[in-house]
Amino acid sequence: MTKSKMLPLDRLPHGLPARISKIGEGRIELNSAEPILEDLLLGLGFEEGAEIEIRHQGPLGGPLAVQVDGRLIALRPIDASAILVETEVSRQVSGMGA
Amino acid sequence: MEDVLRVALVGNPNSGKSSLFNALTGNRQKVGNYPGVTVERRAGRFEVPKDRVVKIVDLPGTYSLKPHSPDEVVTHDVLMGTSTLEHLPDVVVCVIDATNLRVHVRFALELRSLGQPIIIALNMMDLASRDGIEIDSHRLSEELGMPVVPTVAVRKSGTQELVDSFNTDSWAALWTKYSVPKANNGSTPSVRELQKEARRIVAAVTIREGVEHKLTRSLDAIVLNPIAGPIILLSLLFLMFQAVFLWSEAPMAWVDKSIMALQHLSLETLPEGLFQSLVVDGVLAGVGSVVIFLPQILILFAFIIVLEASGYMARAAFLMDRIMTMAGLNGRAFIPLLSSFACAIPGIMAARTIDHPRDRLTTIMVAPLMTCAARLPVYTLIIAAFIPNTVVFGSIRLQGLVMFGLYIIGIVSALIVAGVLKKTLTKGAPPRLLMELPKYQVPRLRDIVLGLIERARLFIRRAGTIILLSMIILWGLASFPAPPQNATQPDIFYSAAGQIGRALEVVFAPIGFNWEISVALVPGMAAREVAVGALGTVYSLSGSEDAVASSLATVLQSAWSLPTALAFLAWYVFAPQCLSTLAVARRETNSWGWTAFMFGYLFTLAYIAAGATYWTAIKLM
Numbered sequence: 001m002t003k004s005k006m007l008p009l010d011r012l013p014h015g016l017p018a019r020i021s022k023i024g025e026g027r028i029e030l031n032s033a034e035p036i037l038e039d040l041l042l043g044l045g046f047e048e049g050a051e052i053e054i055r056h057q058g059p060l061g062g063p064l065a066v067q068v069d070g071r072l073i074a075l076r077p078i079d080a081s082a083i084l085v086e087t088e089v090s091r092q093v094s095g096m097g098a
Numbered sequence: 099m100e101d102v103l104r105v106a107l108v109g110n111p112n113s114g115k116s117s118l119f120n121a122l123t124g125n126r127q128k129v130g131n132y133p134g135v136t137v138e139r140r141a142g143r144f145e146v147p148k149d150r151v152v153k154i155v156d157l158p159g160t161y162s163l164k165p166h167s168p169d170e171v172v173t174h175d176v177l178m179g180t181s182t183l184e185h186l187p188d189v190v191v192c193v194i195d196a197t198n199l200r201v202h203v204r205f206a207l208e209l210r211s212l213g214q215p216i217i218i219a220l221n222m223m224d225l226a227s228r229d230g231i232e233i234d235s236h237r238l239s240e241e242l243g244m245p246v247v248p249t250v251a252v253r254k255s256g257t258q259e260l261v262d263s264f265n266t267d268s269w270a271a272l273w274t275k276y277s278v279p280k281a282n283n284g285s286t287p288s289v290r291e292l293q294k295e296a297r298r299i300v301a302a303v304t305i306r307e308g309v310e311h312k313l314t315r316s317l318d319a320i321v322l323n324p325i326a327g328p329i330i331l332l333s334l335l336f337l338m339f340q341a342v343f344l345w346s347e348a349p350m351a352w353v354d355k356s357i358m359a360l361q362h363l364s365l366e367t368l369p370e371g372l373f374q375s376l377v378v379d380g381v382l383a384g385v386g387s388v389v390i391f392l393p394q395i396l397i398l399f400a401f402i403i404v405l406e407a408s409g410y411m412a413r414a415a416f417l418m419d420r421i422m423t424m425a426g427l428n429g430r431a432f433i434p435l436l437s438s439f440a441c442a443i444p445g446i447m448a449a450r451t452i453d454h455p456r457d458r459l460t461t462i463m464v465a466p467l468m469t470c471a472a473r474l475p476v477y478t479l480i481i482a483a484f485i486p487n488t489v490v491f492g493s494i495r496l497q498g499l500v501m502f503g504l505y506i507i508g509i510v511s512a513l514i515v516a517g518v519l520k521k522t523l524t525k526g527a528p529p530r531l532l533m534e535l536p537k538y539q540v541p542r543l544r545d546i547v548l549g550l551i552e553r554a555r556l557f558i559r560r561a562g563t564i565i566l567l568s569m570i571i572l573w574g575l576a577s578f579p580a581p582p583q584n585a586t587q588p589d590i591f592y593s594a595a596g597q598i599g600r601a602l603e604v605v606f607a608p609i610g611f612n613w614e615i616s617v618a619l620v621p622g623m624a625a626r627e628v629a630v631g632a633l634g635t636v637y638s639l640s641g642s643e644d645a646v647a648s649s650l651a652t653v654l655q656s657a658w659s660l661p662t663a664l665a666f667l668a669w670y671v672f673a674p675q676c677l678s679t680l681a682v683a684r685r686e687t688n689s690w691g692w693t694a695f696m697f698g699y700l701f702t703l704a705y706i707a708a709g710a711t712y713w714t715a716i717k718l719m
Contacts (some may be wrong), residue, residue: 021201034375036166040532042289043161045201056322061430065322066548070117070198074416074429079530 009080018087045055045069104185105277109193112536113157114221117251118193119156120548129552145388148266164206177212189215210279218246231308238303245276285400314537316361327417338401344393349393357386374571384631395471396550398440403549411483419531426512426520429531431461438468442679446686460519467512471503472626476670479630483651484663507671536568572632610665610712626676661715668711669713674700
């Protein structure tokens with residue numbers, strides 16, 4: 001059984017394909033002091049609807065390498081949390097205990 | 099009148115823009131700096147039929163027209179025509195990566211609002227077809243309303259069509275076919291609107307979508323692995339430093355032999371006297387002691403250029419980010435700091451890629467703590483003279499271990515200083531890391547060679563100007579005034595240099611430096627490696643003719659105590675002894691205050707470290 005689920009990018013399991021649903025409305029709200037992050041993300045090819053997948057993470061909880069729009073982009077989990085993504089989550093594991 | 103066409107290359111970083119520039123201009127290019135803003139300016143020129151000169155400038159790479167970093171400000175201002183540094187171009191050549199069309203087309207659409215003639219160079223067409231991508235470039239041209247020229251910057255033939263379009267006749271034909279986009283001042287469409295339009299265009303022009311670059315994906319599985327990745331990175335660094343020392347042995351011996359041959363020639367042909375002394379002891383000995391490090395610097399830069407061009411450097415920054423953050427730096431600081439092992443000057447300049455001002459400042463401040471190649475002559479000399487080459491363990495010898503230790507002390511100090519700075523002077527929220535990890539590529543020989551020629555040129559120019567000049571001045575200071583008739587001390591003791599050295603000795607005696615060292619530190623201000631030449635001058639002038647012939651290491655062994663030698667090494671880990679570095683720091687920070695701070699803290703650390711080493715060594719012996 002699958003279900004669509006929204007979550008911030010930094011919580012997306014590695015290797016699970018997802019779609020960007022909103023930039024700037026993830027776990028951290030982008031405030032007016034940080035208008036640059038949104039600009040930078042858009043410039044690098046992050047856009048609503050784009051396919052996205054976490055590929056790698058740097059050692060010791062380092063940055064994430066995400067594949068988006070044919071590009072591999074490195075960003076820190078804190079910044080990734082500003083991106084809300086949508087994914088099909090398999091429910092079979094959580095359903096087992098019932 | 100000369101018919102000049104001004105062309106500006108623009109595009110995202112990693113669009114192959116610089117390779118295209120190299121392919122178009124070859125060695126007819128000039129790399130310099132924009133005055134005041136210290137962004138690298140790459141310009142070149144070539145001629146096309148009917149006496150037309152094409153002047154081409156490679157603007158710094160940018161992801162959008164919104165200026166965030168100093169590099170992007172230059173590009174933005176030139177394209178807007180508000181730059182005082184560069185003419186408004188007659189045509190903008192927008193380089194776009196065929197393997198990554200969507201983001202690049204969005205940028206091209208953004209450029210359209212400038213209202214200037216634009217030609218699209220659809221670059222990396224070879225890579226695109228390898229990845230199975232097929233693009234209808236005529237349709238792309240129709241959709242964008244701009245001429246589109248497919249290019250392959252790797253091959254010379256891959257740029258011919260672009261060059262041909264600059265011809266007077268085809269140029270006129272081109273712009274009757276295409277109209278110049280209209281400027282829409284004020285009403286620039288939002289990034290999201292442009293993205294939507296780009297998506298539509300790319301869908302329309304893509305005949306076949308490619309598969310993801312397989313090689314990149316499988317390489318990254320290893321290179322970016324949390325365990326294998328750092329091991330590979332460390333191995334590469336180890337290999338790099340091994341190569342710097344091993345591969346350079348033979349070419350350094352050649353340089354040494356040539357200098358000695360020149361000295362012999364001068365001794366034989368020039369009449370004995372002041373001029374002969376100036377040429378042999380001043381110019382040849384001094385400049386020779388610097389030029390001999392050219393092989394090491396070139397090998398180090400070859401590694402850095404290859405790592406950069408292959409796409410690995412960004413990965414190294416990715417792997418190092420967490421550790422660098424702990425020290426209050428940014429993963430991107432890794433590249434400038436790595437370059438600083440060659441020389442702090444390119445390192446400090448490479449810090450421009452760090453878009454956060456505070457991070458950039460911290461990186462600039464600690465860059466001189468990385469052991470630059472100019473310190474090698476000093477280290478090599480003192481280690482060879484004072485550290486026995488005994489086997490410590492297996493094939494590891496004490497001399498190598500001490501050298502390695504000096505590098506480590508520099509790195510650890512840099513991390514500590516950066517950490518302290520971040521908690522005090524450059525305090526603030528942690529800045530972000532946001533960068534593209536480009537596809538792996540085999541570096542192009544032409545790009546490597548052109549990069550190395552540029553480095554060699556800069557180094558030799560420095561050796562031929564500032565270092566040559568300081569050697570001549572030092573020789574003058576060391577030769578005059580002449581000693582009195584009943585001299586009991588060596589000649590140099592009575593000279594101007596000797597007097598300055600003896601005056602400075604008051605400052606340096608507490609940390610174990612004698613007046614000869616104090617004398618050598620003065621010209622050593624010009625460049626660190628000059629101190630070796632200066633010591634040579636001081637001791638060869640202060641001893642008999644035999645002393646000139648015998649090597650400096652042997653002279654030092656009898657002239658210095660071990661604690662003094664160790665203190666001198668410790669001094670050189672920190673010493674702010676390079677006017678060029680300070681000048682670059684002044685230019686890059688645009689602040690005399692920070693430059694003075696850099697000098698002050700380095701001097702203080704050097705003095706404390708040398709003092710501590712000297713007195714510890716005395717106590718232990």
